[in-house]
Amino acid sequence: MQVPYNWLKTYIDFPYTPKELSHKFTMAGLEVENLEYLGKGLEDIKIGKIVEIDNHPNADKLKICKVDIGDKVLQMITGAPNVRVDIKVPVAEVGVTLPTGMEIEETKLRGKVSEGMICSKDELGLQEERASGIMILPDTAQVGERFVEFQGLDEYVLDLDLTPNYARCLGLLGIAREVKAMLAEPSEIDKPKIEIKEDRSDPIEDKAAIKIEDEELCPRYAGRVIKDVKIKPSPMWMQRRLKAAGIRPINNIVDITNYVLLEYNQPLHAFDLGNIKDGKIIVRRAKENEKVITLDEVERTLDQETLVITDPEKIIAVAGVMGAENSEVTRKTTDIFLEAAYFEPTSIRRTARKLGLPSEASHRFERGVDIKRVIEAGNRAAYLMQQYAEGTVAKGVLDNYPLPYQDNIIEVSLAKINRLLGISLEKDKIEEMLKRLEIEVVKKAEDLLKVKVPSYRNDMEQDADVIEEIARIYGYNNIPTTRPKTNEVGQRTRKQKIEKQIKNLMNSAGLDEIITFSLTGPQDYKDLMLPDDHRYKNWVSIKNPLNKAFGLLRTSLLPGLIDSMATNAKRQIEEVKYFETGRTFLNQGHRKRPLENTKLAAGSMGAGQDIWDQDASDFYYLKGALEELFARLDLTDQIEFVRGDEVFMHPGRTADILYKGVKIGVLGELKPKIIDNYDLKDRTAVTEIDLTTIFEEVKIGDYLFEMLPKYPAVDRDLAIKISEDVPVMEVLNLINNTDDTILKETELFDIYQGEQIPEGQKSIAFKLLFQALDRTLTDQEVNEVVNNIVNKLESEYEAEIRKK
């Protein structure tokens, strides 16, 4: 809602400057988004009259003008072809800066002094394209008058961003009421003038009739008839005010309905009475598939939910939304039927949305207009048509009001007001505040007030609404600050604690945390080259996506992660170690709740040396991070990494991650082709783990002290040759399972293929650590276990023990 400051001032007197008013509004809940001065940059332009013109002696195209600007006559040189003696023009004196940034200086043009500039429209910033000559003002302009005043540009406009509960402020009278409530001194609102001279010889009943067929959707419908109107432009002052409020002037009749809409927050519609069959108005629901061509020349198909205004033959308007072309006011129109009505808000809202036709009218109807002021607004418009369209107002008003307004009475407890706001107000003070808001106290008891809410306050339903009004008038910033008393202890949920621990561990392992979009598009999965039946393609689609790129919910964190790594690779950042924890969504079928799982994904690109010398540094870096993570979560014994076959991973370099034998994730190097698709560095590896099981199984803070050994440890190195197909983890398990008494640790420290090792075999070396809690171990004991291990390795894998 754009509120012209001076226009508002015609309804109520207040001592605030535009800036102060702006602040007051914002602090009262009517947020001012912008405060604009319409004549910005034109403040110093004056109106002058050209009193004399001479040809320039030294230039054919230049003229020397004497311009009277009231207090003096100045000489100005111009090349404009349209200068004439006696015309009124905008003048910029020496020292004035134009909106274009041009500063006027005293200059000499071919030897003659110019003491200012006669301006064209483009020089004043009033039009974009270059003007062919100077701007010529109407003769009504006064010499010496400020240009902004004459043009109606001496006006500030406050742009209010109104929340839905401020529907009453969609009209200037409503805003004036808000100003009134702000003022400490009581003040009254100057109501718009209504002085209708009715044509008593011509009662409206002879010209028109109204029938409401659906009272629910149309509780009130009123009309007036204005005869013999002259369609022409509306007066300049009205046009200027409309423009300042952001409405384009059209003709006097349309402008008047818009003007009253802005005053009263009451949409009106003017029909050409000549096009209403028998003057008979019928308000009804449309028939299924009934058609109408609206004012914007579009044919619309309606349904039974739509309320329409009709005559006995045809639809003449979609109620509250837009008129039909067939009854539009045109230059030929002489008689007007003026509609002023109250339509049921929800129905208007649905229709406007269905037809995609939001309008100034529907915007107000769907928020609820003041049903009690319908007639007054109609009368105001009729009066203005009488004055500015030379119309004659027929006698009487047709007012069909089948569902009269019921007074809205709310009970509110004084104790509750004070308790809820944390203040202590006396009853008298509260009453005084309510009075400023035109809320009438109809009954008082010890602790209870019964108040009657004005009909324009359809936002008020219960005591909380009254309490808000009191808080607003009292001033939010005058309410003290306290803290709620509590004995409660705050907690994170179990899941949050574990997730936080995981994030900390991943950070400690050297990975940076990223956040990616969970709203993604099919393009994000394209470069992974997934088969159609891949589980990642079981996504949840958005029914009404803004665009395809944000058309579905992610099923995996990997596309976002890989994309983030690719972004860095493109920017010559070659080493990236990232992780993310977040939710993914799996489609469970139509109208079934999608499965939301929290996952952990991590990626490594360009990690340094590979400890095992297998050109898989990224893979082993991530694996190390995960192993440490599982170790710290005390899950090592439940977790296994086994050869996997994920389609987007390198077939020889991918593992499934199992928890108690059940797959919870994957780890692997991306396929070379996919690495190419994304322009990642070679050997980039990623992992993704579903954390659901982990959230369930991890024990938080479940540590138990174990005696520290007092006796020395003994270590033995063991190197074996074994088939290269045997996974090291199997060998490790075998060793560890051989003894559970004195074998404390088995550490792999070397793996080797090449010289001295036959084709198809590898050498692996372990350090075995033996220790007992109660004694120093003897060589014999240790040798026995080592021999057992050796025997098992030999029999199980035909391993050959390498001499040290």
Add this chain to the structure above:
Amino acid sequence: MDLLTEIKKIEKEVEKKFANVKDLDELEDLRVKYLGKNGEITQIFSKMGQVDDDKKPIVGKETNILKNKIQDLYNEIKEKKEKELKEKKLKEETIDVTLPGAETNIGHKNPFTHIIDEVVELFLGMGFSIEEGPEVETEYYNFEALNIPEDHPARDLQDTLYIDDKYLLRTHTSPVQIRTMDKQDPPIRIIAPGRVYRSDELDASHSPNFHQIEGLVIDKDISFSDLKGTIEAFVHQMYGEDREIRFRPSYFPFTEPSAEVDVSCNVCEGEGCSFCSYTGWVEVLGSGMVHPNVLKMSGLDPDVYSGFAFGMGWDRIAMLKYDINDIRVLYENDKRFIHQF
């Protein structure tokens, strides 16, 4: 040459040679030469047979004196040389202490995590628990239970993304309020951080996917002044003790009275600048007393219980606090960006 002369000669020689010893190796050679198994001293002793008996004690004594003298000299010089060597070594081991230390490779927290850790610590301290809820929601939790019936103009305030006619993507974290009231009786004190979704084009200040932090307190005798005090503690923690706060009336369907909270602009300190649209204030969160309809729908009697709720943009906090002017930077994950936090 008799032995005594020889001893004298050796003694002189020894004095000279030990005085000129260069290093420990040379010293060791001297030790072997004189005191070794076949050293000069041993040789003197082996020649004792040639000495007259009456002179034997003298020669023996002199030899022993010489032997001791050599031994002492050796010890003295050894100690000295070793000390010199240690000093030399210390000197040689000097390193450039200005060289950079070894890399530690600890990952960086995401700015979102920095923010939420700070917020969560504050609210845990005030007795709040941390809740969360599903991102896929129903009309009921996202709208109806929050007093936003169908056809309410307030639905225009948020452009909702739908999955089908039953499910939608939550447009705010407020459904967690309802879910918490569903499962827990008052007193309730929670904050709920999470992702939310709106049908917004991605640009410098909008994103279809962003984050919010919700707060809810329900108990007997909770007042608007409690709301103010709690928000004030939050604002001072996150934006600094010196920031001014103002509350102004606003509208949210699920609170009444409702308040928008502004803090004084950090850039211009309240003078007015382009960052705060020349108002001197920056909007940081929305809040209000829980609407009686919301309490009733969740089975609580508004005459017994009251409460307040607040909600804020998590992304926005990060942007304001860290001076980030484009929301997209938060989701782009440039390593150089993350390494700033």
